[in-house]
Amino acid sequence: MKPFDVYPLINVTPVKAAGSKIWDDQDTEYLDLYGGHAVISIGHSHPHYTKRIKDQLDNIAFYSNSVQIPIQKELATKLGDVSGYPDYDLFLCNSGAEANENALKLASFETGKKGFIAFTKGFHGRTSGAVALTDNPKILAPFNTHESVHILPFNDLEAVEKQLAEGSIAGVIVEGIQGVGGIQVPDPAFLLGLSELTKKYGAKLILDEVQSGYARTGKFFAHQWVEGLKPDLITVAKGMGNGFPIGGVLISPEFQASHGLLGTTFGGNHLACAAALAVLEVIEEENLIAAAAESGKAIIAALEKVEGVTEVRGKGLMIGFDLATEAAPVRSALIHEHKIFTGSSGGKHTIRLLPPLNIEPKALTLFVEKLEEVLKVKQA
Structure with missing residues (x-):
């Protein structure tokens, strides 16, 4: 007997987590901007x-x-x-x-x-x-x-x-x-x-x-x-x-x-x-209601300026944005090349972000930078 696969599996095996970071069985560090479907609200292992x-x-x-x-x-x-x-x-x-x-x-x-x-x-x-x-x-x-x-x-x-x-x-x-x-x-x-x-x-x-x-x-x-x-x-x-x-x-x-x-x-x-x-x-x-509002406002504003992002929706740290290209290859590059978890949502062009509410602002800035890098490669 084996476990029934409820989703297509990403080739990553998390074994440890803290805050907005996850480490796999090879001790590789990842940034978690998805929180396991919006579950991780106050950060891993708080x-x-x-x-x-x-x-x-x-x-x-x-x-x-x-x-x-x-x-x-x-x-x-x-x-x-x-x-x-x-x-x-x-x-x-x-x-x-x-x-x-x-x-x-x-x-x-x-x-x-x-x-x-x-x-x-x-x-x-x-x-x-x-x-x-x-x-x-x-x-x-x-x-x-x-x-x-x-x-x-x-x-x-x-x-x-x-x-x-x-x-x-x-x-x-x-x-x-x-x-x-x-x-x-x-x-x-x-x-x-x-x-x-x-x-x-x-x-x-x-x-x-x-x-x-x-x-x-x-x-x-x-x-x-x-x-x-x-x-x-x-x-x-x-x-x-x-x-x-x-x-x-x-x-x-x-x-x-x-x-x-x-x-x-x-x-x-x-x-x-x-x-x-x-x-x-x-x-x-930790005043996380206000923190989510503030962090969300900042990253939504940053995403709206990214070339290749056609629309940004959401409030606080519940964010979806559409790309001019299909989202799946971009998400794959983000996780495998830049070690960042994101989520899918809706149509083929949408990426969903649901990070911990106490995520560090510098982590969100890093994500936007890496997203821009991936999109430039895809558009080249």
Whole structure:
């Protein structure tokens, strides 16, 4: 038996990491500008993070949710305070897809309806319900196809209202910024319109902040760039645990969820909560929300001046940029010749950057210099 390859494998074997750096089994150093799909929020092996987990491991690592787990309450309180949602409840699970599945369930139970609206280029996970709402035919098996799911054009409020008016929609799910879809930033008027329309037609607004949350965009959640927007449900994961599997759903106090509606074996375990608390503590202590906003502004401005870059999108350290040439050879040169990890996203011309929020400015400057070198060679 061998592991199933979930992605085309890069010929690099990481064995050690610290901050924004990774070392492979040949002791070659790499710069990490991708963070393992936006997971590494506070840097690899952050000392406070590792200490928090080790200390927890010395006491208790796991017990089921059938007993009192005080560290869950500590995490919920901290997340509420840091995120600006202190009055919401927090359901803890293990991943972003699982968070979205439970948000869908909550919206359906609360409204008594089964229809959902999602959007073109959206990505919400690889479990059954999440896949059904993901606009990617490559991962949509016949089993995952649901007549009650409607994939509508992104930023098209008219199409949304037409579908909502039919009366069968339990919820609308949208990413704070589309990640896998190419770093597509929703129009603020679109998000506000979704909030107004869901209220008008008795549906729930679900903000998928799995990739765009946790300070990545220079706000705690990407939707907080839109003043006055308060979703009914917010889903989180990825940067929440800095590598330790954890996800969650922030639930508006208007919901009437009861015992037994949601459940999980591993969700909210002691170790996961310790990891998530460490992330929030570092975000506060190192002022990483402001750091991400500042670093993002600087690198976006630098990328816009690079010859061969045709468009730059995103906020904070959630950045996508398009090239005049195909991205794959450029990414290959960056990792194999210049030892820099980047990500793909959307179409064939897009490169995605999701570095640790506390990345050093000089590392971003170095990346832009190496990108310019690669593009000059490709254009020669």
